[in-house]
Amino acid sequence: MIRIAIQKSGRLNEDSLQILKDCGISIDNGKDQLKAASGNFPLEVFYLRNGDIPQYLRDGVVDVAIIGENVLIEKGEDIEIAEKLGFSKCKVSLAVPKDVAYNGVQDFEGKRIATSYPNTVQNYLKEKDVNADLHIITGSVEIAPNIGLADAICDIVSSGSTLFKNNLKEVEVMLKSEAVLAVSPKISKECREILKQIQFRIQSVLQARH
Numbered sequence: 380m381i382r383i384a385i386q387k388s389g390r391l392n393e394d395s396l397q398i399l400k401d402c403g404i405s406i407d408n409g410k411d412q413l414k415a416a417s418g419n420f421p422l423e424v425f426y427l428r429n430g431d432i433p434q435y436l437r438d439g440v441v442d443v444a445i446i447g448e449n450v451l452i453e454k455g456e457d458i459e460i461a462e463k464l465g466f467s468k469c470k471v472s473l474a475v476p477k478d479v480a481y482n483g484v485q486d487f488e489g490k491r492i493a494t495s496y497p498n499t500v501q502n503y504l505k506e507k508d509v510n511a512d513l514h515i516i517t518g519s520v521e522i523a524p525n526i527g528l529a530d531a532i533c534d535i536v537s538s539g540s541t542l543f544k545n546n547l548k549e550v551e552v553m554l555k556s557e558a559v560l561a562v563s564p565k566i567s568k569e570c571r572e573i574l575k576q577i578q579f580r581i582q583s584v585l586q587a588r589h
């Protein structure tokens with residue numbers, strides 16, 4: 380039996396369940412259960428919080444996970460990616476208030492940046508030799524400049540509508556991301572074999588979607 384983590388709620392949840400379904404793996408779940416089993420494949424689903432998934436993989440509490448590449452870049456650079464899944468595409472970007480003139484990344488020197496992606500921002504700015512003051516918040520990041528908490532933000536940009544609604548403009552794209560199938564370093568040989576079957580099915584599904 381392979382244990383797979385997927386996002387409990389949020390943008391990846393539905394598409395993650397859909398790809399399993401398209402792979403012919405049916406999940407029998409009551410809505411509020413945090414765990415569910417497949418009726419036709421040796422697989423168990425755990426519904427978890429995005430940010431916790433890298434640690435669960437590392438600990439071997441789950442064997443594989445469907446997760447945003449951006450989360451692995453932030454919290455799990457050591458974790459193996461078996462497949463890119465082609466959905467939940469997004470960017471992780473820096474944004475500033477719309478009416479602020481922007482001349483380049485050096486403008487962030489000494490500025491306060493609100494973000495849920497401190498490692499990603501830190502690495503990006505360090506490479507450009509820029510020092511900023513990071514404020515770590517876990518959600519609703521785009522509100523920070525409007526309430527005087529920060530001069531800029533770094534967060535996920537998908538449609539761009541959250542930036543727009545908060546009078547912000549994207550000025551630096553730090554990375555591009557999509558959902559991936561990630562693998563625990565502690566996966567057993569047996570589960571590795573089951574994973575191979577899943578990968579084989581996923582590859583066919585992705586090919587057909589093209």
Ligand code: PRP
Nearest residue numbers: 518519520534535536537538539540541
């Ligand atoms: C996510 C992300 C951005 C927004 C990007 O927030 O943190 O704020 O979506 O999507 P968009 O470009 O299509 O607007 P979410 O709605 O998940 O809420 P949260 O930040 O409070 O968790």
Ligand code: MG
Nearest residue numbers: 518519520541
């Ligand atoms: Mg948000």
